[in-house]
Amino acid sequence: MKVSKKIVLHFPARLVEEAIACRLAKDFDLQFNILKASIIPDSEGFIVLELTGEQEAYDQGIRFLTRAGIHIEALSQSVVRNEDKCTHCGACVTVCPTEAFEIEPPNRKIHFNHTKCIACGVCLKACPPRAMELHF
Amino acid sequence: MQRTIEDINLKIKAGKAVVVNAEEVIGIVAKKGLSRAAREIDVVTTGTFSPMCSSGVYFNIGHSKPRIKLEAGKTFLNDVPAYTGFAATDVMLGATALPEGDPRNKMHPGDFNYGGGHVIEDLVSGKDVYFSATAYGTNCYPRKKLETWINMKDLNEAVLCNFRNAYQNYNVAVNLSDKTIYTYLGILKPRLGNAVYCSAGQLSPLLNDPLYKTIGIGSRIFLGGGTGFVAWQGTQHNPTVPRTEKQIPKKGAGTLTLIGDLKQMNARWLRGISMQGYGVSLSVGIGIPIPILNPEILEYATITDDDIIAPVMDYSKAYPQNIPEILAEVSYGRLKSGSICINNHDIPTSSLSSYSGALEIANTLKGWIKRGEFLLSEPVAPLPGLEDGSSTKPLNYRPVERNNNY
Incomplete structure (x- = not known):
């Protein structure tokens, strides 16, 4: 089953310079659409993503992001x-x-x-x- | 059919006055006809809730020990500069004043997070306000510095005094340029990206009494959640503009100076606001009752949004350069439909004046009158009307020679 959700990723300063979003496509076959981003080297950043893919892949992708130290929340709460x-x-x-x-x-x-x-x-x-x- | 304000007040005191708001009256007159509705309705209530820049407060802080005279010194309220060119402890604060340290538009568009309007809201909310002043000292007023907290309840008098409110009709703002502009009517998107209007339309006080037949100097009104009075015509009061057949001005026309005791007002209806890239101001809630003295007055109070025509103006060039060029005239009915069409463009519309706020004010005033808590007052003098021929002039600009003496 395909899911599509809008989420906000909050990056701690140490992760801001790492290429993380692209691994969602490469490793989990998820499509992402960047709706808004604020990434400044050496400070906290955020990306607003629309993330689309199979439910299982989506869940794995979210787990990957969480383990990497990214805080995730549903967009509507922001x-x-x-x-x-x-x-x-x-x-x-x-x-x-x-x-x-x-x-x-x-x-x-x-x-x-x-x-x-x-x-x-x-x-x-x-x-x-x-x-x-x-x-x- | 003819009745007097005295007749109406007797009915109000007896709890028998028939009061409707300026929106309800439209349907009632359509159903019952003008003469029957005029026999039945005693008062129509109007309302508006919108940013109004020429607003301010004056108050007296009481004398300190030793005494200070604030005159010709510098006085600040939460770091916002106040005006003290009056007697020793009288202070006036305007809605658009900004702290000296505010970056303004150095990084355009500026934020304008806090200013005079917000201080007024804080005062009326009962919050403590940081008062700081320096003065030069005299034999009778030796003190040169004063720092203290002030609170509205401790002030001797606190008066809201707005010398231009309740504009009778207003420009609709658009942007013909290629970049976003930041104006007192809000953010205007490039190439006719949006249109902003700012009037309560069919609920707006002076649009319901277009020839000032009942609203005059001395009229008792709803002001900022309390009661106040019309003190004078407002600045730029301009009754002689072109009008429709129903006598509704086709652009900004009449204005009012309003006054009232700040201590019985309410922060719900006096709100400090920030206009990005422009500055700060105060949103003021106003409601004015219209006594239905005869069918003609009722007919005027029955105007609908479709009857009100407003001028569309380009705020990227015509407005700032003071070029009186009107792109189009549109009705409030069209504006409230969500889009207008200009030069074959469909332009989405939005408002800066709160219609739901205006309606709530009109209904609150209706409740006060119905319960006998609010009596109408007879104006002591009329506002200047069409027959006075007064009109607002632009600045008479005269080049200044070097070394001029004044």
């Missing part, structure tokens, strides 16, 4: 809206590249659809009351 801060203005709506913010009738509150979010972070500073938070 960008979180602080509901106390959100004013439902709508500034995020057209800034988001994946249209994860939806205007809900009848009162036009802004719904944040986690499943569409790729954690690119554009909304973080585009949000006037700074209600969008990146949680690691």
Whole structure:
């Protein structure tokens, strides 16, 4: 059975310069699509991946990453809206590249659809009351 | 049919006033007809919740021992500079003030994480604020330095005083250039990538009373979660702009100066905000009741989003260069549909003004009036209207000679 999941890989500083993502394709026959990455030598980094492959291979790939010392989490947990801060203005709506913010009738509150979010972070500073938070 | 504010207040006190918000009224008038609806409805409530830069607070901190006069010295609130060109212990803070150490746009776009608007939110939340001041010292005010914590509850007076709020209609911002721009209306994507509007539309106070027949100086209003008053017309009040057949201005027109006791307001409706690449500001919640004195006033209060036309302006060139060029006129009905079409481009739209916030304010005010907690006030003077002929002028720029004396 094929699975496709969006995950965030958090690299400790010691692993930042190692070629790890490519081994997912080579050793486990997984397809990966890099949605976002921040890799700076000698500091912690992260990659947002869409990882696709057979369930068994996927599980093995995840085990390989975990053993290598990479912390993995599901993407939808990464960008979180602080509901106390959100004013439902709508500034995020057209800034988001994946249209994860939806205007809900009848009162036009802004719904944040986690499943569409790729954690690119554009909304973080585009949000006037700074209600969008990146949680690691 | 004619009624007075006094008639309405008697009904409010008796708990019998019929109050609806400016959205509900549209359906009621469509169903019952104007004259029957006008006989039944006493008050229509409006609302808006949006960034409004010309907002600020003034307060009195009380005299220290020994005394200090803050005048002509330097005063900071959580490192944000305040204005002290008044008497000894009176301080004014504007919503857009920034700490001196803020990097601003040195690395464009700047973050603008904290400023005057946020200090106002902290004060109204009841948080302690770090107060620091230096002064030059006099015989009667010897102290030259003061550092302390201040809290709204200890201040003698704390007053929200906003000299341009509740804009009657506003520009829709787009970007014709090839790169992303960062504006006071938010992030604008290149090549007409998005369009941002900023008005509560059919709920907006001055759009529901386009000729200022009921909203005037002295009108009691919902302000920042408490009550306040219309103190004056706002700066750039510009009633003489082109209007539609229903008298709705086709661009930014009337504005209001609002005032109220900060101590009874609420941080829910006074929120410090950060506009990336632009600066800081304050989102202000305002609700204004419109007394239905006759069917004509009700008819004005029945406007819909489709009746409101707003100008689309390029914020990469026309706005910054102050060129009065309008790309298109679009209705709020279209803007709220999610996209508009300009030059054969479908442009996704978003808002900077919170419609759900505006609706909640209109409903809160409705509740206050229905429960008899809020009485309407008779304006003591009207706002300047079309007949006054006043209009906003651009700066009269005059080259300055070297060695000029002033």
